Amino acid sequence: MAVCEQCGLAHRWNPLAPGAVARCVRCAAVVGRGHRFGFDAVLALTVTAAVAFLIAMGTAVIEVRLRGAAVAASIPEAVLIAWSEGQRLVALAVAVTAILAPALFIGLRLYVLLPLARGCLAPGFAICVRALHHATRWNMLQVFTIGALLSLVRLAGLADASPGPALFALGALTLLFAAIESAGLKHLWWHVR
Ligand SMILES: [Zn+2]
Incomplete structure (x- = not known):
């Protein structure tokens, strides 16, 4: 209905x-x-998003060169640095918006989509689709990506800073998420029947 x-x-x-x-x-x-994207297209976009997410987590977001020495940090490293320097709120905010929410968004989608591609239902399908509905609303990766870009622009005035591979992966991920979200969730229910 x-x-x-x-x-x-x-x-x-x-x-x-x-x-x-x-x-x-x-x-x-x-x-x-x-929607223009069918089931197969959404599955392909989600797998691509998983790869982009791994690149975004495993490589440097921003590379800074100061007096010949290069410093680069990935997002998980940045979270740990912020936490150990007492900026716990910043560390938590980044961990939730840039790591946990996207991981949940991709993980739940794959968990639901992969069994469907083989014609069977994942255990707890209905709960997962409802959780996805909420995860989609709380997905604020765009906010984090813009924040990272702004700090890069600021840093560029102080030191020799350049975007790392993770920043490009985040940009790609933002577009992929928008494409996946545009397909909605109703098609999942239709695929079941
Ligand atoms: Zn009406």
């Missing part, structure tokens, strides 16, 4: 052709859209 957000009328949900728009029969508000 799909419920109109404007007037509350319930409609029977049918799969839509890519690019098609379903409107409420009573008030003509948009109830659903036929």
Whole structure:
């Protein structure tokens, strides 16, 4: 079922052709859209996102050169440095927005999508899809990426700073997440039936 957000009328949900728009029969508000990405495309995007996430975690975000010495830190290293220097709130905020939330978002998607690709349901499917609905809302990687870019611009005025591979991976991840989110979650339920 799909419920109109404007007037509350319930409609029977049918799969839509890519690019098609379903409107409420009573008030003509948009109830659903036929997404351009099918199941296979979303799975491929999610696997790509997992690879980009590993690169973003394992390589340097920002490389700084000061008097000949180069310093580079990955995101997990930056979290540990901030924590050990007493900036616990910053460490926690970065750990949640840049590590935990994206890991949960990718992990849950893969957990749900991979068994579906083989035609079976992951245990706890319904709970996972609902958790994904919330994880999508709390995914604030864009905020972190912009923050990292801003500090890079600031640092560039003080020292010889350049973006590391992780920053490019984060940029790619932001776009991948937007593409995956645009496909919504309804197609998962449709794939089950
Ligand atoms: Zn309506």
